[in-house]
Amino acid sequence: MSEPSLAIRKFSDLANPTRFLALVAIVWPYLAGLTLCLFAVGLYLSFTTLGDYQQGETVRIMYVHVPAAWLSMMCYTVMALSALGTLVWRHPLADVSAKAAAPIGACFTLVALITGSLWGKPMWGTWWVWDARLTSVFVLFLMYLGLIALNRAMDDPTRAAKVSAVLILVGFVNIPIIKFSVEWWNTLHQPASVVRLDGPTIDPEFLWPLLVMAVAFTLLFFTLHVLAMRNEILRRRIAVLRRHAARSAGRSGDAA
């Protein structure tokens, strides 16, 4: 774009989708590169550090499970902030952000559920238990699917945006339930060992690969999120163009 007005000087300038697209085009290769580098380091650490004296090799599952579970909650938080952006500030990109994040969040929740199950079988002796933590994460997964379905079911993006924003905010109550479920109820799932008021209680041997993988997964989320937002903006542009074309075709048909 040649217009000088497309320069981004303050945060609110991002509200212009064209400016946002220009920024994404610049930023995404760096984000993707950084994500790949961090995954390379994270995966190296995941497979070269020692196994646990009780969990053995299965501790390596944690390096995927914990970041995926963390992202399943962070993605929903991003969606809740976007929902606020839609309802309070009517930010034009807020709904695009919420809609683009839902399938990504669903995928990370699925990864957390699958890897948790694969860890549970050798360590707990069962694939699944209906304890508070596992059940609340499963509910989160269903909520993501519900939000995706709701968005697809409505043709008018403005109406879909409002309804989904309200539903996202109502569903946000599940996030603290997931986080504190291991403290409020007697669960088979162990309590928090990284994000605690008194600091992490796990050995640095496991903490380092976990942290690097967590940052790598977070960057992966943001890379996919901005790219999915770009796709959503293009999809809406196409819909508007088609509508305009249909209207002008109708008008010229009337005139003839």
Next chain:
Amino acid sequence: MSHAFYVTASYVAAFAVVAGLVLWVWLDHRARHRELAQLEAAGIRRRSARSGEKP
């Protein structure tokens, strides 16, 4: 089953899901790009793009 099986299965499952996501984002972008190009070829453009052409 050995621990190695569960570890491998976890990483394979995580990789498959992430690869699926990346593929979805990439294919979606390609399809939207193509659709926009087709519209442009048919002379259907955004107002901002049209105003640039007119004197």
